[in-house]
Amino acid sequence: MDQHLGQRLRQQFDQLTPNEQKVAGFILDHFDDIAVYSGADLARLSGVSKATVSRLFRRLGFASFSEVRQHARELRYHGVPLVTDSKALGSGLERFQRHFERERNNLHQMLAAIDAETFDALIEALDRAPEVLVIGYRNGYPPALHLRQQLMQVRPGVRLAPLPGQSLGEELTGVSPGTLAIVMGFRRRAHGFSNLIEQLKGNGLETLLIGDPTLAAAGVSPTWQLECPLDSVSAFDSYTSVMSLINLLSNALLHKRLGEGRARIDAISDAYSGLDELA
Template sequence: MTQHLGERLRLQFEQLTPNEQKVAGFILDHFEDIAVYSASELASLSGVSKATVSRLFRRLGFESFSEVREHMRTLRYNGVPLVTDSGALGSGLERFQRHFERERDNLHQMLAAIDAETFDAVIAALDRAPEVLVIGYRNGYPAALHLRQQLMQVRPGVRLAPQPGQSLGEELIDVRPGTVAIVMGFRRRAHGFQALLKELGAAEVETLLIGDPSLAVSHVSSTWRLECPLDSVSAFDSYTPVMSLINLLANALLHARLKDGRARIETISGAYDRLNELD
């Protein structure tokens, strides 16, 4: 991701004129709302001329304020939580309707993009694999944790990596050929993401990559790929499609091995009872 507006302002702040510093300070204090304002509004709120605002943006490498807006939209696409429309959430009952419509559209987009043959191939691989390794960093970690919990009720040999506070090296060294790795790859991915996939490929591991549409331009390789739109009505990403996909994968695997899956669920339930773990 290229150096964003806030970083450019901080790096050059001391070299700015006093009036340019007024604009820069206002932008840094209201960074998440910057795309909401026009150049004239920025000038008025900062107490400077519009020419000063234009001069500042040119100093920072932008030809126009529209280019700044496009830059902010790109940041949001890459996962930076920014408010790009102050009225996007709505108010009262309207906010619930807007939220519902966005969630519905994300789910529809995700399911419409899944190829049935690809999905069946994933389930068949999860059924026959000697081991399933679920990997997730950052926002992908809770999704990976939940997926592991669901899959381990259906079949044995499901591991989660990395363990809290640990790195991946020791987790990958004993991976066996034929293992299926499910890798969560959502935007603002950790450094080394491509190296991880390359390492899995070298270990003859089949890889299911679950991520957002930004994966399409990230040049990463995997055996299969399933995309989950994360857009919401405002700044923070929605992981509803991810959880829905996890539910679909777990249920499909259970039905692929229904006899063994039922027996395993019953065994786990018996362990709950003996340990008196659940009400």
């Protein structure tokens, strides 16, 4: 993604005229709301003419303010937390209903996109793999940690990578072919994400990629890919569909190996008691 509006403003701020700097300063102070304002709003609130606002955006590479607003919407698509509609959340009980509807839509889209036969093949791979390596960077790390915690109650040989403060090189060296790598890949992915998927495949690992719809532009081809919409009513992404998918995968694996899974859960509960770890 090219430099976004805020980055361009900061980079060129010292070269702007005093009136252009007024507009730039206002935008930087209210960047989350840029898609809400009109060009006339920016001129009025900054105390400059509409011509000054238009001249500033042309200097930054935008043909019109409508192009700026489209740019802001694209930033939101790529994961930048922007408020693109100041009234999107609603108020009172309405905000709960809007939130519920968006969450329900995300879950429906996620589940409707999963083919039953593909899902069964994935659970079979989760069951037979000698080891499962769960990988998550940035906002993919919390769901990766949760998935590892669920799977390790059902089967042995589940590892998380990278560990805090560490890199992946050591984790991938010596991993045996047949290992199943589960990679969390949500928008604003770390640099080199595509190389990671190719490296895993080159090492003979089966790969499950769990991500959002922006994966379509990532140009990767894992063994399996499951998409989880992250849309919310406002700026911050929702990971409800991701956590629901983790629950579905974990439960399906437990029922696939119910005898071994029950025995392992009992053994873990005994260990909790022996160590007096839980209240």
